[in-house]
Amino acid sequence: MAENRTLRKLTAVLSADVKGYSTLMGDDEEYTINTITAYRKIFAGVVEKNQGRVVDSPGDNILADFSSALNAVTGAIEIQAALGTRNGKLPKNRQMFFRIGINLGDIIHKDGRIYGEGVNIAARIESLADPGGISISGDVYNQVKNKVAYNFEYMGAHAVKNIAEPVRIYRIDLKREDAGKTIEAPASEPTSFLKIFKSYLTSKKAVLPAFDTTGLKIQQEASKAEPDTDAIEKMITCDPSLTSHVLRIANSAYYKGINKVSTVRVAIVRLGSQEVANIAILVTQKRPFQSKDPYINKVMQKLWRHSVGCAVSAQWIANRSGLKTLAQEAFTAGLLHDIGKLLILTATDEIKRTCTIKQMPSGDLLEEVMDKYHTVYGYALLRSWNLPDHYCGIARDHHKADLKKNNDLMMMVRLANITTNSMGIGLKGAEPCVLVVTPEADYFELSEVDMAELEIKLEYAKVFS
Numbered sequence: 001m002a003e004n005r006t007l008r009k010l011t012a013v014l015s016a017d018v019k020g021y022s023t024l025m026g027d028d029e030e031y032t033i034n035t036i037t038a039y040r041k042i043f044a045g046v047v048e049k050n051q052g053r054v055v056d057s058p059g060d061n062i063l064a065d066f067s068s069a070l071n072a073v074t075g076a077i078e079i080q081a082a083l084g085t086r087n088g089k090l091p092k093n094r095q096m097f098f099r100i101g102i103n104l105g106d107i108i109h110k111d112g113r114i115y116g117e118g119v120n121i122a123a124r125i126e127s128l129a130d131p132g133g134i135s136i137s138g139d140v141y142n143q144v145k146n147k148v149a150y151n152f153e154y155m156g157a158h159a160v161k162n163i164a165e166p167v168r169i170y171r172i173d174l175k176r177e178d179a180g181k182t183i184e185a186p187a188s189e190p191t192s193f194l195k196i197f198k199s200y201l202t203s204k205k206a207v208l209p210a211f212d213t214t215g216l217k218i219q220q221e222a223s224k225a226e227p228d229t230d231a232i233e234k235m236i237t238c239d240p241s242l243t244s245h246v247l248r249i250a251n252s253a254y255y256k257g258i259n260k261v262s263t264v265r266v267a268i269v270r271l272g273s274q275e276v277a278n279i280a281i282l283v284t285q286k287r288p289f290q291s292k293d294p295y296i297n298k299v300m301q302k303l304w305r306h307s308v309g310c311a312v313s314a315q316w317i318a319n320r321s322g323l324k325t326l327a328q329e330a331f332t333a334g335l336l337h338d339i340g341k342l343l344i345l346t347a348t349d350e351i352k353r354t355c356t357i358k359q360m361p362s363g364d365l366l367e368e369v370m371d372k373y374h375t376v377y378g379y380a381l382l383r384s385w386n387l388p389d390h391y392c393g394i395a396r397d398h399h400k401a402d403l404k405k406n407n408d409l410m411m412m413v414r415l416a417n418i419t420t421n422s423m424g425i426g427l428k429g430a431e432p433c434v435l436v437v438t439p440e441a442d443y444f445e446l447s448e449v450d451m452a453e454l455e456i457k458l459e460y461a462k463v464f465s
């Protein structure tokens with residue numbers, strides 16, 4: 001009965017295959033079949049001894065599962081040792097080497113078989129292992145690093161087809177058993193990625209995020225003492241995608257409209273030309289925030305939510321602190337302050353796509369590069385878009401420690417940035433912070449109640465993302 005049920009459980013998956021199996025078969029079919037049959041028996045015996053189970057063994061593949069990552073790794077080490085001894089007795093051209101990959105994941109068990117992305121990841125790790133060697137995922141490594149007397153070598157984070165995040169892979173050094181220490185990723189990794197990245201940006205083939213001027217033109221018109229409604233309507237309606245987005249947002253809970261807004265004209269009358277301009281900027285600016293690479297796309301979506309959160313917050317701060325004339329610019333400055341991160345993500349995507357680098361930089365490395373360089377690249381990008389100086393300056397200086405308290409727009413964006421990050425609307429997890437005691441909140445004399453109100457406003461603003 002239980003066999004037919006679908007069960008999900010944390011499982012260590014071991015995937016193995018033979019290096020050059022078809023060549024061995026082509027050379028001597030009978031000899032190869034005898035060898036693999038004998039080796040499968042050794043495999044099965046060691047797996048069983050370590051409380052695992054061979055799930056499947058088609059052709060030269062072997063798939064096994066274990067309820068413990070340590071058992072899987074110990075078993076794999078014993079298998080390679082036993083097969084190594086057997087290979088020593090065979091002529092060189094008849095030796096058979098297995099590559100072994102181990103992953104730990106939430107696996108679906110059904111009818112004695114196993115399914116799920118954890119199995120695919122194990123197979124991918126196996127394909128990157130040395131013949132006669134063992135490679136493991138970062139999750140397996142975390143479980144066994146202090147429990148086996150072998151060295152581990154970090155091999156970088158590798159993309160796996162259809163899996164959003166790259167997988168960190170470690171190789172077990174089977175020759176050295178003096179200590180269970182990790183050989184860290186080569187110190188040159190960030191430098192080499194950075195080198196490729198920098199030379200890409202200065203090359204002619206660099207593809208940078210483009211700036212759609214429509215939103216800004218609409219905003220310029222809306223900021224006039226007497227905005228030309230016809231002109232705003234025309235700029236929006238000649239872009240069908242912009243029109244449909246403006247109408248969708250104008251009808252969202254954020255604006256709490258009672259009657260349906262069915263035309264751009266009604267949206268302008270109902271929401272006011274400045275709000276419609278904000279929506280237009282959001283819609284046109286969102287376009288470059290997308291990638292076919294699932295991991296980069298996920299980071300871009302987080303960055304977009306953060307940018308929108310900062311735009312809405314900065315505008316709210318302007319209005320609340322009596323600086324209404326800066327409200328529109330605060331919105332745009334908030335939206336663009338981290339644009340350097342978009343540039344870094346777009347460039348990484350392009351470098352990856354054109355295969356200048358074979359493997360993705362790890363999430364940690366990408367984050368490090370974005371943290372360090374987004375202000376300088378953001379400044380350069382906004383300059384290349386010919387945006388006014390104050391936007392460029394904010395992109396460059398919004399993290400500066402020596403804070404000059406004479407730039408209202410900058411302070412608005414800084415406070416907006418701290419607020420969104422504290423709510424977890426950023427690339428990292430929530431960075432809790434008592435907002436009201438920050439120098440930025442103090443600068444605008446905002447109270448605890450004000451800051452709580454801003455947090456509520458941000459909840460509503462999720463409609464934009």
Ligand SMILES: [Fe+2]
Nearest residue numbers: 337338398399
């Ligand atoms: Fe930033």
Ligand SMILES: [Fe+2]
Nearest residue numbers: 306337338417
């Ligand atoms: Fe930011």
